[in-house]
Amino acid sequence: MKKKRWIGTTGALLLSLAALLSGCTAQTGTVDEQGLRPHLAVDLQLPAELAPGESGQVTLDVALLGDPITAEVIFAYWPEGEPGNAVEAAASSEDKGRYQTDLVLPEEGIYVVRAQVAADGLEVMPAKWLAIGEDAVRQLAVLEAAQAQEAPAAGGGGHHH
Amino acid sequence: MKPMTNLNPAPAPRKSTGSRLLSALYASVWRWHFYAGLIFAPFLIILAFSGSVYLFKPQIEGYLYKDMLTVREVGTQALPADEIVMRTMQAYPGTSVSSVTFVDDPGATVKLGAVRNGVAQTMYADPYTGNIRGMLDNDKTFAAFFKKMHSELVVGGTWANRLVELAACWGIILVITGLYLWWPRNRSAIWGTLLPRLSKPGSRQFWRDLHAVPAFWLSLCIVILIATGLPWSGVLGPQIDRVANATHTNYPPYALSFLGTPESVTVTKDVAEDIPWAAEQLPVPESAAGGYVKLTVDEVTGIAERQQIAMPFTISMPQGERGVYTIATSHTRPGDNATLHVDQYSGAVLTDVRFADYGIMAKAITLGIALHEGRLFGWPNQLLGLITCLGVILIAFSSYVMWKKRKPAGKLGAPGKPADARATWGVLAIMIVFGLLMPLVGLSLLVVLVLDLLVIRRIGRLKHWFSA
Structure with a gap:
């Protein structure tokens, strides 16, 4: 009887110690092989060719941990530099994780097409440029080059002491 | 020649073997304490002085750079951060x-x-007008100067940094050996142990008590201050890091914004592609879809707010097309610590490490850094740090006066070698343990032993001068 009680007490102590120590170790949660926490992976595809007034399809694939996932998706587009003039477009879905909308842009110019995505408590908001008309395409090349060159020089961060 | 009297309430000479050994131990510890103090006190004074100033960095820089840190007039609406950045550039x-x-x-x-x-x-930048109120070179600020004095003795470089670490480690040994010397052997001795005897200003007793009594009261603070500084030292720091890693009690990956970042995942295939129509030789198409648009700083600020990151926080720009935005709190309450890496195109939070995720050693190191820098519990923390720093300076200065008063002409004035060799070897063994725990101490011990054996003992005048 005494031996059983001793084993029980020791077991309880070891379990308490294990619980205590597990509270002392670094918590990484669920992370993938690159050490990233679960996040929504998206692939936004715009029509390859589009003329003013013509309809083209925008598609978005959403996945979580590599699997397609049901999400709340709202598409929006606006002329570059005018986010206040955003027009929202409803998203439809036939396959899990794939959303699309028909896009009709009235005139030539550069547009930003964005998808606002929320699923499983996570959110993402990918956006791409779409240029219609030769002048817009040329301007888009300039914009893309400018974005590529925007990367700042290293700020010389480091430990604070 | 002045006599080498001992003013400490030390063990009175007795005839028993045990007492003789204790006296020898006392002499041996005193000898180590003397030499360590003589060599490292100047460095400890520099550390204490620079540290006492650096403690008040927020107040001092707040006063010195007031014009830059504050706006002329608080406006009704702040400009978007992206506009401020664009105007500045x-x-x-x-x-x-x-x-x-x-x-x-x-x-x-x-x-x-x-x-x-x-x-x-x-x-x-003034957030209401976008105008730059002032700018400073990062390595020429008031705090940067004292930080360099504190970590690299102003001269800079690895050698200076190692010297600082060596002095700090010997500072711990000075406290421990000092406590042994201070320990009241006579139970009724309150004066000279807990309270200083100041009735004879200028006497050796006066200076001895100004050395030993504050040193006792501040000993714990001094050890804590040194110990909390060691995790970022050049030699012992990585050893502490190794222990934390081995016990899984360190920082989780991506916890520290300055130690590497992941890559944005949205563009892995897109950034590898060139834009064919951007080349002038090719005909420009009627329409074209571009790549992903980088998020704005304001959009990332929105993410930080939704993730409940406490201000102040810093958003660092992505480095290159595959880089990430980094949101990090800095120089604030340790419990609010957070580092997030955000995909620069989709806004996906790729990593999110908070203080609660740290292992226990990382938590202790983080709290220790805050304590060391006087920001763990507000102004009382700064005051405690200041008292400790000023105490170290007083302790070092009073020891110098004591030494000058006692020092015989033509000799260093070091305490004599203990009569019992067992004490010498015993204390040396303890020092070797310190040397194993603190690698630079170990290295300095080797240097001292080699010098002692090969130089000091072989040259009569040196041997006499050092009381070797």
Whole structure:
């Protein structure tokens, strides 16, 4: 009887110690092989060719941990530099994780097409440029080059002491 | 020649073997304490002085740079951060903004981390007008000077940094050996142990008590102050890091914003592709879809707010097309520590490490750094740090006066070698343990032993001078 009680007490102590120590170790949660926490992976595809007034399809694939996932998706587009003039477009879905909308842009110019995505408590908001008309395409090349060159020089961060 | 009297309430000479051994031990510990103090006191004074100033960095810089840190007039609506960045880069050609720091104070300027013509600077922008109120070279600020004095003795470089670490480690040994010497052998001895005897100003007893009594009261603070500084030291720091890693009690990956970042995942395939129509030789198409648009700083600020990151926080810009935005709290309450890496195109939070995720050693190190820098519990923390620093200076100064008063002409005035060799070897063994725990101490012990054996003992005058 005494031996059983001793084993029980020791077991309880070891379990308490294990619980205590597990509270002392670094918590990484669920992370993938690159050490990233679960996040929504998206692939936004715009029509390859589009003329003013013509309809083209925008598609978005959403996945979580590599699997397609049901999400709340709202598409929006606006002329570059005018986010206040955003027009929202409803998203439809036939396959899990794939959303699309028909896009009709009235005139030539550069547009930003964005998808606002929320699923499983996570959110993402990918956006791409779409240029219609030769002048817009040329301007888009300039914009893309400018974005590529925007990367700042290293700020010389480091430990604070 | 002045006699080498011992004013400590030390063990009175007795005839028993045990007492003789204790006296020898006392002499041996005193000898180590003397030499360590003589060599390292100047460095400890520099550390204490620079540290006492650095403790008050927020107040001092707040006063010195008041014009840059505050706006002239608080406006009704702050400009978007992206506009401030854009205006700054336009107004100051050759400037690249690498980070934006937001504070929860409508009267404060926005801090921009920048590189201007290859020089790392901090620019202070009025959030209502976008005008730059002032800029400072990062390594020429008031705090930067004292930080360099504290960590590299102003001269800079690895050697200076190692010397600081060596002095700090010997500081711990000085406290421990000092406590042994201070320990009251006579139970009724309150004066000279807990309270100083100041009735004879200028006497050796006066200076001895000004050395030993404050040293006793501050011993714990001194050890804590040194111990909390060691995790970022050059030699012992990595050893502490190794222990934390081995016990899984360190920082989780991506916890520290300055130690590497992941890559944005949205563009892995897109950035590898060139834009074919951008080349002039090819015909320009009627329409074209571009790549992903980078998020704005304001959009990332929105993410930080939704993730409940406490201000002040800094948003660092992505480095290159595959880089990420980094949101990090800095120099605030340790419990609010957070580092997030955000995909620069989709806004996906790729990593999110908070203080609660740290292992216990990382938590202790983080709290220790805050304590060391006087920001763990407000002004009482600063005051405690200041008292400790001033105490160290007083302890070092009083020891110097004591030594000068006692020092015989033509000799160093070191305490004599203990009569019992067992004491010498016993204390040496303890020092070797310290040397194993603190590698630079171990290295310095080897140097001292080699010097002692090969030089001092072989040259009569040196041997006499050192009382070897």
